[in-house]
Amino acid sequence: MFYYVSGTVAHVEPYLAVIDCGGVGYACKTTSTTISQLQIGKAGKLYTYLHVGEGIFDLYGFATQGELGSFKQLIGVSGVGPKAALAILSVCTPQALAMAVITGDEKALIAAPGIGKKIAQRIILELKDKLTKEQQEIGMPTAPGIVAGEKSKAVEAAAALAVLGYTQQDIAVAMKGVDVENLPLEEIVRQSLKKMVK
Numbered sequence: 080m081f082y083y084v085s086g087t088v089a090h091v092e093p094y095l096a097v098i099d100c101g102g103v104g105y106a107c108k109t110t111s112t113t114i115s116q117l118q119i120g121k122a123g124k125l126y127t128y129l130h131v132g133e134g135i136f137d138l139y140g141f142a143t144q145g146e147l148g149s150f151k152q153l154i155g156v157s158g159v160g161p162k163a164a165l166a167i168l169s170v171c172t173p174q175a176l177a178m179a180v181i182t183g184d185e186k187a188l189i190a191a192p193g194i195g196k197k198i199a200q201r202i203i204l205e206l207k208d209k210l211t212k213e214q215q216e217i218g219m220p221t222a223p224g225i226v227a228g229e230k231s232k233a234v235e236a237a238a239a240l241a242v243l244g245y246t247q248q249d250i251a252v253a254m255k256g257v258d259v260e261n262l263p264l265e266e267i268v269r270q271s272l273k274k275m276v277k
Contacts, residue, residue, distance in 0.1 A: 081127045084140060088123040094165055096140060098123050107140030108161065111169040116142045130161055137161065145173040145272055148244035156205045158198060166191040167202075174268050177239035180206045206242050233259040236267040240275075249275060
């Protein structure tokens with residue numbers, strides 16, 4: 080329904096930002112990461128997600144499309160609601176979330192308030208399963224000269240970006256020109272993400 084809201088930042092508080100768009104204040108639930116990028120009285124733009132349920136009509140807003148993509152991936156995991164997703168994205172950047180899923184790093188997710196070991200394990204398991212299915216459907220490209228069973232940094236970086244909900248086409252464009260041979264995996268993901276959120 081809403082793709083983004085753009086206007087003047089009227090109010091911020093923990094997990095909430097109000098954007099004044101032509102005299103109408105849109106209250107967007109959000110992460111501390113997004114709030115840190117907003118200034119009251121200055122222009123602000125948030126990519127949005129409308130959560131509708133029984134007696135619920137909440138608008139969520141994020142400074143980047145990468146953060147919005149991560150939010151959508153998280154709430155798609157059984158047992159993870161919007162509140163838990165915001166908590167995770169307040170301690171994990173989209174890049175850190177992708178790396179946590181790919182490497183199975185539960186501790187990165189448990190650092191979020193209200194997230195226990197069981198839910199962290201479920202997030203990692205379900206997002207990895209989803210990624211595996213997508214790779215099988217699309218046919219994830221593998222770099223030439225790779226021994227069977229060995230993953231290249233390019234493939235792992237592409238997998239991390241796919242966890243965030245980016246398409247194979249988006250990933251291919253974003254990774255073009257990134258020095259995948261010499262850069263560490265996290266830097267490859269960071270540079271690719273930076274290109275996608277411009």
